[in-house]
Every structure is written in structure tokens, then in C-alpha cells.
Amino acid sequence: MPIVDLHAHVTPERYKTGIRDVGSWYGLDATVGELHHGAFAQGLAERLEDMDRFGVEMQLLTPTMGFYQYENDLEVTKKIHRECNDEIYQIISQHPTRFLGMGTVPMQDPASAITEMGRLVGEFGFKGVMINDHVAGTTYDDPQFLPFFQAAEEMGALLFFHQGGPSCVAARIDKYKLPNAVGNLTERALVFATLVFGGVLDKFPGLSLLLAHAGGYAPYSAARMDKVAGALPGDFDGKMNPPFGPNDGFVQKMPPSEYLRRFYYDCCTYDGPVLRFLIDTVGIDRVVFGTDYPAPMFQHDPVEWLRGLSELTATEKEAILIDNSNRLLGI
Numbered sequence: 499m500p501i502v503d504l505h506a507h508v509t510p511e512r513y514k515t516g517i518r519d520v521g522s523w524y525g526l527d528a529t530v531g532e533l534h535h536g537a538f539a540q541g542l543a544e545r546l547e548d549m550d551r552f553g554v555e556m557q558l559l560t561p562t563m564g565f566y567q568y569e570n571d572l573e574v575t576k577k578i579h580r581e582c583n584d585e586i587y588q589i590i591s592q593h594p595t596r597f598l599g600m601g602t603v604p605m606q607d608p609a610s611a612i613t614e615m616g617r618l619v620g621e622f623g624f625k626g627v628m629i630n631d632h633v634a635g636t637t638y639d640d641p642q643f644l645p646f647f648q649a650a651e652e653m654g655a656l657l658f659f660h661q662g663g664p665s666c667v668a669a670r671i672d673k674y675k676l677p678n679a680v681g682n683l684t685e686r687a688l689v690f691a692t693l694v695f696g697g698v699l700d701k702f703p704g705l706s707l708l709l710a711h712a713g714g715y716a717p718y719s720a721a722r723m724d725k726v727a728g729a730l731p732g733d734f735d736g737k738m739n740p741p742f743g744p745n746d747g748f749v750q751k752m753p754p755s756e757y758l759r760r761f762y763y764d765c766c767t768y769d770g771p772v773l774r775f776l777i778d779t780v781g782i783d784r785v786v787f788g789t790d791y792p793a794p795m796f797q798h799d800p801v802e803w804l805r806g807l808s809e810l811t812a813t814e815k816e817a818i819l820i821d822n823s824n825r826l827l828g829i
């Protein structure tokens with residue numbers, strides 16, 4: 499079974515051509531595809547060389563996050579997404595032993611997102627879609643997204659939650675790269691919380707969910723979510739008794755921390771003890787291999803890094819590198 503990197507992005511060549519020839523592509527400029535970061539400007543040949551050098555046999559490709567375009571005109575976003583997704587399909591068709599596909603869908607219109615997700619999963623054999631932590635500021639407990647989650651469950655589409663654009667931390671402080679370093683992890687905890695507290699996970703128990711960057715602060719904050727929900731011993735007598743009154747809107751059936759195992763998490767923590775904590779909190783079977791290639795946040799030499807961690811057993815390393823990823827993707 500191959501080592502599969504489940505967190506890998508690609509900036510489409512057709513976009514690069516547009517930027518090079520006329521300076522824009524569907525109105526997008528060079529920053530969207532992160533061409534200022536050299537690795538995004540590289541082509542497929544260099545990507546395959548990198549994969550060989552790092553011992554990564556397959557990548558699950560997703561479009562670079564700038565292509566979410568949830569705040570753009572819907573028809574423009576739909577065209578951008580079709581082009582991104584078509585190119586990923588082209589790549590996986592040319593190199594079926596090296597790449598798998600995941601697409602992007604226009605979440606600002608859930609009906610359109612469902613249609614495109616159906617095309618990707620049904621026609622292209624994509625494993626699912628990558629979506630932002632929120633949709634132009636709207637969180638996933640909003641009822642408008644229920645049909646989307648229902649469709650994803652029915653299609654068996656993996657939903658990969660991954661940041662895009664400035665995170666919530668940017669409103670407080672927008673320097674030292676904190677909207678990235680702290681904000682992206684905060685956003686991931688909010689995805690977890692809104693899906694749990696909004697009752698989405700109770701409604702759709704069959705959803706297949708992957709949180710980028712090891713779930714951010716979700717595993718670390720789940721106990722505190724238990725406390726606010728009244729689900730810790732002393733508060734919990736079989737039903738949740740929130741300490742702040744009955745009007746906080748808790749509708750979930752189980753203590754929040756019990757939903758941690760409903761998600762998968764990539765291993766992109768950059769730190770052995772943090773990865774150890776993740777495994778101990780969510781279970782080794784929920785952790786998969788993901789590197790953030792070719793972003794500046796890429797975990798350098800990721801296979802060697804993981805194999806060198808003293809905090810993990812050899813069995814755990816192989817589970818992350820091979821078993822869990824292959825099981826999740828149905829390889």
C-alpha cells in the first residue's frame with residue numbers, strides 16, 4: 499500500500515498561463531495561486547521529483563486555497579472551480595498511480611456546491627472536496643448548509659476543512675503571521691464546535707470529515723467545550739446541564755469531546771509531543787499523513803520527520819503513513 503499525502507495543493511497550469519500571458523485569470527491576480535511562493539509556480543515534473551525525494555508515493559490533490567472565491571460572483575466562482583477541478587482530473591488521469599483528486603465547490607450557493615460535488619465524485623472519482631472553515635463568515639451550524647452535508651453523506655464524499663483568507667485572529671492582530679500561526683488553528687476549533695453544537699454531526703452520522711493541521715485547537719479545547727456544555731462529572735447526570743443557563747443553544751446529543759473521533763486529522767503538527775497529544779486524545783486510527791505541500795507551511799522531509807519522532811511507536815508511524823490513509827481513501 500502506498501504512502502499517501504492527504505494534504506497537498508496544486509495551482510492549476512491554466513491559471514499560471516493566464517497570469518503569464520495577460521496578467522489575470524477570471525479576474526484573479528497572481529497572489530491567489532501563491533505564485534510568489536516558488537513551489538506553487540513549479541510544474542508537475544518538479545512535483546513528482548519532490549515526491550520521489552521525500553518518499554511520498556501518492557498525493558491527494560486539492561486546489562490552492564485562494565481559489566475558494568466564496569465572495570466572488572457565483573457564476574465566476576463556478577467557472578473557476580470547474581477549471582480547477584477539471585485540471586486536477588487531468589492530472590490524476592495522466593498519473594493514476596501518483597495522484598488522487600479532491601475538488602473545490604462554490605459554498606456560497608449550497609445547491610451549486612452539491613451539483614459540482616456530484617460531478618466530481620460521480621464522474622471524476624474524486625474522494626471529496628476541500629472547503630473553507632467558514633463561508634464568507636457564515637459558520638457551518640447555519641441551516642442553509644444542511645442539504646450540502648446531507649448530500650456529502652449520501653455521496654460518501656470526504657470533506658476536508660482547510661483555511662482560506664484571513665482568519666478570525668486578523669481582527670485582533672494582523673502581524674507576526676499570527677492569523678496563520680494561531681488563527682488557522684482557532685478556525686479549525688470553530689469548525690469542530692459549530693458542527694457539534696449545531697447538531698450537524700447528530701443529523702448526519704455518516705459524514706466523512708478531515709480537519710487540516712491536526713484539527714487545530716479542537717482536540718486541545720474539547721474538554722473546555724465539555725465544561726461549558728455541562729457535560730463533565732458534577733454537571734453531567736446523563737443529560738447536559740450548561741452552567742450558564744438554558745439559552746445557550748446546546749442541541750448536541752453527546753459531550754463535545756465524544757465527537758472528536760468522528761473526524762480524521764492530518765499529522766501536520768511540526769512537533770512530536772503535539773502529535774503524541776493528538777493521538778492520545780482522538781485515537782491513532784483517526785490520524786492520517788498530510789504535509790501541506792507545497793505551501794510555505796510544508797512539513798519538510800515529512801516521511802523522515804515522522805519516522806524520526808521518538809514520541810511515536812513504529813506501529814503508530816506506519817498506521818499514519820499507510821494504513822489509516824489507505825483505509826480512509828478506500829485504496
Ligand SMILES: [Zn+2]
Pocket residue numbers: 505507660710790793
Ligand atoms: Zn494546506
